[in-house]
Amino acid sequence: MVVLTKGELEQIALPAVHKAVPPLADVPEVDLGGGGARAAAARAVVAACEGHGFFKVTGHGVPAGLLARVEAAAATFFSMPQLEKEAAAAGAPPGSPFGYASKRIGSNGDLGWVEYLLLGVTGAGAAPLCVHGEASPPPSFCSFRDLLNEYVVAVRAMMCEVLGLMAEGLGLKEKDALVRLVSHEESDSMLRMNHYPPHPELKQQGHGRLTGFGEHTDPQVISVLRSNDTSGLEISLRDGSWASVPPDRDSFFINVGDVLQVLTNGRFRSVRHRVMVSSPRPRVSIIFFAGPPPRERLAPLPWLVAEDGGRCRYREFTWREYKASAYRTKLAENRLCHFETEAD
Numbered sequence: 001m002v003v004l005t006k007g008e009l010e011q012i013a014l015p016a017v018h019k020a021v022p023p024l025a026d027v028p029e030v031d032l033g034g035g036g037a038r039a040a041a042a043r044a045v046v047a048a049c050e051g052h053g054f055f056k057v058t059g060h061g062v063p064a065g066l067l068a069r070v071e072a073a074a075a076t077f078f079s080m081p082q083l084e085k086e087a088a089a090a091g092a093p094p095g096s097p098f099g100y101a102s103k104r105i106g107s108n109g110d111l112g113w114v115e116y117l118l119l120g121v122t123g124a125g126a127a128p129l130c131v132h133g134e135a136s137p138p139p140s141f142c143s144f145r146d147l148l149n150e151y152v153v154a155v156r157a158m159m160c161e162v163l164g165l166m167a168e169g170l171g172l173k174e175k176d177a178l179v180r181l182v183s184h185e186e187s188d189s190m191l192r193m194n195h196y197p198p199h200p201e202l203k204q205q206g207h208g209r210l211t212g213f214g215e216h217t218d219p220q221v222i223s224v225l226r227s228n229d230t231s232g233l234e235i236s237l238r239d240g241s242w243a244s245v246p247p248d249r250d251s252f253f254i255n256v257g258d259v260l261q262v263l264t265n266g267r268f269r270s271v272r273h274r275v276m277v278s279s280p281r282p283r284v285s286i287i288f289f290a291g292p293p294p295r296e297r298l299a300p301l302p303w304l305v306a307e308d309g310g311r312c313r314y315r316e317f318t319w320r321e322y323k324a325s326a327y328r329t330k331l332a333e334n335r336l337c338h339f340e341t342e343a344d
């Protein structure tokens, strides 16, 4: 294995991709503040998860002021000197994915024009963030952490409402079948803040696109994304073509993750997505990835297997097992295929 030093990493030139920007995606919208039309919202959530595996939530009730404060704090964090950013989240145990990183995504050689802060989130309580190296975080990081905790609590509440609608729309008898997985005290979630700076060469040439975050699916149950108003996020449609997601700083975007695809026996689609950088403005996004407890046994829900003529499309596995398998693979790999059962 070639180990790159920090200095070498800064020298890496990511190739520009001279492909046209794909057409705009037609992203379904679900209004949580609709008042009364719950059954219609539940149907809309299910239809969106079966279609793109991706939708937008409006009327979400998370205060606009909180979103603005988080966006400003993220911009402040990323504008700090490199050493301070690294120190802020230092102390994560060896092998842990948490902390600050630049250009290197995960530990399997994936590179992108991005820097990010990744924090662990426990399932319960008013201060769910686990910030490693907390023994002596810099004072500036403490207020940042408190703000992120407030954000996680608000976003998780909204997300649980969405998961409740999903269970209802799927006709599950156990209404908390999905919420339970992500609100257990041992639920294994994450919060990631991504910053895609404008690329100097692209700015000079005025054209070209390069990979900010390579194509992948999110492994967890669902992901909740919010960004500033800079474009870049693209989703893969069912026919394999790509579509660009118009940014909307007032809304949240929801991704179906691999675990939800399994639980629904493949009825919901874990959406493949990526970020391409071409804008002269920075993109800042914050994503909450809701995962189950490590020991949770995951398998297609019996009701959905019955609805699929009794065919169970995935074998049972634990979240710990799936995560270990995901961390061994490159970003773009299809990880779910290792868990599929044989077709009759």
Ligand SMILES: O=C(O)CCC(=O)C(=O)O
Residues within 6 Å of the ligand: 192, 194, 213, 218, 225, 227, 233, 273, 274, 275, 285, 287
């Ligand atoms: O930064 C974004 O907009 C999306 C990034 C992403 O897909 C991820 O962090 O999993």
Ligand SMILES: [Fe+2]
Residues within 6 Å of the ligand: 216, 217, 218, 273
């Ligand atoms: Fe993602």
